[in-house]
């Protein structure tokens with residue numbers, strides 16, 4: 001913290017700033033109007049991800065407004081001296097995927113991006129949160145933002161995870177327990193033996209969805225797993241710097257007697273493969289469970305519950321397993337990393353895609369794409385009848401051409417099941433990569449544990 | 453941009469008594485692919501202002517020659533919906549400097565203040581009186597006195613206090629926005645960088 005304002009917010013110094021084409025153009029024009037440059041351009045990294053096509057990236061973008069946004073980003077980065085990993089660049093990809101895989105994100109840093117899923121980077125023990133366009137301009141101009149102090153919540157999960165239960169299921173479970181607004185106003189720390197046992201990629205999935213319960217951000221204290229992941233990455237400290245960095249990162253632990261405004265406890269054994277049935281991420285249940293009955297929902301929430309089920313064309317109390325589906329989307333900053341593709345491939349290997357399913361397998365970055373080819377995952381996918389696409393946000397928010405048609409059911413590894421999020425009228429069921437794979441090969445909602 | 457210095461504003465008003473006006477109505481989602489902050493005023497309340505074939509709808513207040521001014525007076529719960537800053541940009545760009553309502557959605561309120569648009573929250577009763585006065589006389593004026601945190605209906609002399617965060621008040625009075633404020637902290641920021649070593 002640089003300074004604090006009386007009766008006002010704190011001035012928070014920002015170590016890493018990620019930008020993309022949608023929320024940055026107006027911030028750049030703000031600088032131009034003021035006649036100033038970026039204060040610390042080396043701390044900003046840009047990528048094009050929201051609007052880009054996931055096929056034929058070598059061709060010009062067809063949709064005019066998307067093309068203009070992407071071109072504007074390139075021009076702005078050139079003019080203001082910002083490192084850009086644009087379309088086709090070997091480092092291109094979804095902003096939250098590349099930041100981590102390049103080691104630009106590091107423990108203890110403050111990280112912002114004009115994008116709510118910036119919370120992903122909290123998996124490294126950094127303070128990471130999404131900001132608005134005015135704040136993007138603030139960071140450009142001063143490398144600082146003004147922040148009120150958030151409340152602190154800790155969520156503890158203990159024990160071993162069951163078969164086919166993944167970190168996506170953990171976070172969907174937590175949100176289903178505390179609701180899509182249950183952490184509004186809080187910064188969340190995830191702790192406990194279950195969290196400690198997770199890989200970095202799995203931790204990122206959890207922190208990524210912190211925003212879906214209203215939290216400003218989520219974080220996990222760094223440990224050996226974090227340091228092993230960081231070691232050797234493009235922007236990670238090297239040699240002697242590495243040793244001293246690790247020493248300082250080891251100090252980033254919450255004191256044993258730290259007091260939280262709210263503390264929650266869960267047991268891993270209570271968590272099963274999860275799926276959502278409604279139109280916010282809190283409307284989820286164990287995949288073998290049922291949609292709640294109307295009388296199980298508090299009276300004041302019943303109208304929106306009914307409205308959500310109408311949109312999804314589900315009825316209260318119904319069983320989800322066996323329900324036919326139409327689309328499968330594997331990808332996004334929640335589950336578009338190499339482990340997610342590995343998980344999906346491990347389940348579909350030797351099986352065939354169901355005939356009634358259209359599946360889009362979209363890597364989170366060029367590096368993930370490359371690695372998937374090198375590891376033979378792309379081949380496994382193709383043999384099982386799946387199409388392995390090029391990286392981008394894709395059907396997560398359908399700003400490009402990858403839109404789920406109206407009325408169709410999509411089992412998606414992304415993070416939001418809002419009305420119309422994956423295309424006007426699309427019906428999204430959020431789930432893990434394993435559950436998505438199980439749906440893709442059976443054509444219906446299926447517990448992945450039954451296929452492993 | 454440094455926002456315009458704001459202390460006292462006396463102006464006629466544009467009345468919009470509808471409640472729960474959300475950000476989608478203020479600026480429809482299809483304008484979000486734009487790359488500039490300007491020009492949103494043209495599309496402010498786009499679908500209320502214009503027919504499908506872009507002819508202005510006579511009955512909508514922004515198209516009425518009778519009402520003009522720098523103050524938008526709106527019904528309860530103004531600015532709900534998404535966090536898009538474009539909503540505040542559109543209202544400001546159109547020429548408004550103040551929005552008066554009996555309740556504002558939280559994020560909209562913040563976005564407005566970040567962009568030099570002052571949200572003034574008044575009691576339901578006061579709001580009703582403003583609408584009444586404007587109905588009697590379309591040239592009825594409001595005076596906003598920021599220093600005193602007071603809003604006054606000139607025709608009746610009725611006045612009410614309003615709340616504003618002390619820091620934001622300072623920004624409006626001095627005509628600086630958060631960025632100017634942060635730029636004024638440059639020395640402290642540099643000192644912070646040095647002390648931390650990179």
Ligand code: SF4
Nearest residue numbers: 117332333393396397
């Ligand atoms: S993948 Fe989805 S959630 Fe993530 S940055 Fe892209 S659009 Fe946002």
